[in-house]
Amino acid sequence: MKQRILTALWLIPLALLWMFAFNSPxxxxxxxxxxxxxxxxxxxxxxxxxxxxxxxxxxxxxxVSCFLLNPFASSFPSEVGTSPVSVGFLGMGVAxxxxxxxxxxxYPSDIALVKSSLLNFIFGIAVLLPFFWSLLFLHEMSPAGxxxxxxxxxxxxxxxxxxxxADSGAYFTGKAFGKHHMSPAVSPNKTIExxxxxxxxxxxxxxxxxxMMDHYAPLSLAVAVVMAVSASVLGDLAESMFKRAAxxxxxxxxxxxxxxxxxxxxxxxxxxxxxxxxxxxxxxxA
Numbered sequence: 001m002k003q004r005i006l007t008a009l010w011l012i013p014l015a016l017l018w019m020f021a022f023n024s025p026x027x028x029x030x031x032x033x034x035x036x037x038x039x040x041x042x043x044x045x046x047x048x049x050x051x052x053x054x055x056x057x058x059x060x061x062x063x064v065s066c067f068l069l070n071p072f073a074s075s076f077p078s079e080v081g082t083s084p085v086s087v088g089f090l091g092m093g094v095a096x097x098x099x100x101x102x103x104x105x106x107y108p109s110d111i112a113l114v115k116s117s118l119l120n121f122i123f124g125i126a127v128l129l130p131f132f133w134s135l136l137f138l139h140e141m142s143p144a145g146x147x148x149x150x151x152x153x154x155x156x157x158x159x160x161x162x163x164x165x166a167d168s169g170a171y172f173t174g175k176a177f178g179k180h181h182m183s184p185a186v187s188p189n190k191t192i193e194x195x196x197x198x199x200x201x202x203x204x205x206x207x208x209x210x211x212m213m214d215h216y217a218p219l220s221l222a223v224a225v226v227m228a229v230s231a232s233v234l235g236d237l238a239e240s241m242f243k244r245a246a247x248x249x250x251x252x253x254x255x256x257x258x259x260x261x262x263x264x265x266x267x268x269x270x271x272x273x274x275x276x277x278x279x280x281x282x283x284x285x286a
Contacts, residue, residue: 004257011255020153024140031135032062035128037261038269041251042124045242046117054121058128065089065129086133087280093130093273096123097231100238100270104183107241114245123242127269134272137280147279148210148221156272158209159228163271165205166198166229167236173197182233186241195233202229220282228275235270239263 018030039058043051069085100123103110113119138147138156147155174194182190206225207218239262243249250259258264 007255007257011258016157019139019156027139028066028136031132032059034135034261034265035059035062035132037254038128038131038265039124041254041260041262042120042128044248044251045120045246046124048246054124057121058125061125061129062132065133086137087277089130089133090137090273090277090280092126093134093270094277096126096130097234097238097270097274101234104186104234104237104241107183107185108245111245114241120242130273131265131269134276137276138272158206159272159275160268161209162202162206162225162229163232163267166202166232167267168198169201170194170198170233183237183241186237186244190233190237195230198233199226199229220279224275224278224282227278228271231274232267232271235267238270239266 018027022030035058036055039055040051043054047053065085069083103114107114135156138159139152149155149158170190171194174189174191174197177193177197178189178191180192181188182192182195202225203222206221210221239251243251251262252260254260255264262269
């Protein structure tokens with residue numbers, strides 16, 4: 001516990017600095033670095049003896065997609081929030097998490113798929129690339145008027161806060177009332193009652209934080225929060241499933257007391273793309 005607290009003391013300020021103090025190119029560069037670490041950790045599922053090999057294809061795909069959109073210009077183009085590149089990756093992420101839900105439910109009967117190096121190669125792309133674009137979407141180029149805050153940094157932090165609140169709400173609700181397990185073979189502690197408690201707490205925090213923002217559509221907020229929080233639980237379960245299949249406890253030991261980068265952002269890899277795509281679709285209907 002002491003090591004966990006010490007790591008949090010430097011990790012949290014660093015994350016806040018990255019979100020709120022970095023300009024657009026530096027934030028994008030930080031996102032690429034974060035994805036590189038995540039790719040190295042995911043590489044343990046693809047190339048167990050040489051996980052670093054998996055970093056190259058992920059970085060190449062990021063470079064190609066960024067070249068198509070050119071987000072590293074001195075000022076980000078307004079098309080980032082509506083570009084087919086970014087929206088396409090968000091859609092890919094949502095499609096992957098829909099598929100992942102079936103893998104989690106069926107585990108361990110589908111363990112051959114979960115252990116397949118080829119499929120894990122594809123799965124990693126479907127997890128990491130949408131996560132990268134959702135970071136840029138929320139932090140840099142959110143469609144005006146559809147997200148609750150004018151600042152992209154605040155929008156990104158807002159979604160992260162909802163996921164953290166949902167995680168806490170699910171823990172305490174599940175501990176007190178949990179009876180129906182979501183996927184006992186993957187995580188015996190996660191229950192439907194806990195999920196419901198997490199969703200309710202996240203909704204309460206979301207509406208409380210945006211109560212005075214009358215320009216914000218409550219329907220879009222409610223739908224996005226419910227779907228994003230549900231996806232965040234799925235993200236946690238999915239990573240646990242892959243780690244169980246690979247026989248490892250943590251994705252790495254980069255963060256002493258916390259495990260690896262993926263252990264800290266597994267919920268966000270699912271929640272951010274889902275939230276971003278839903279808010280984008282609402283912006284198109286407005």
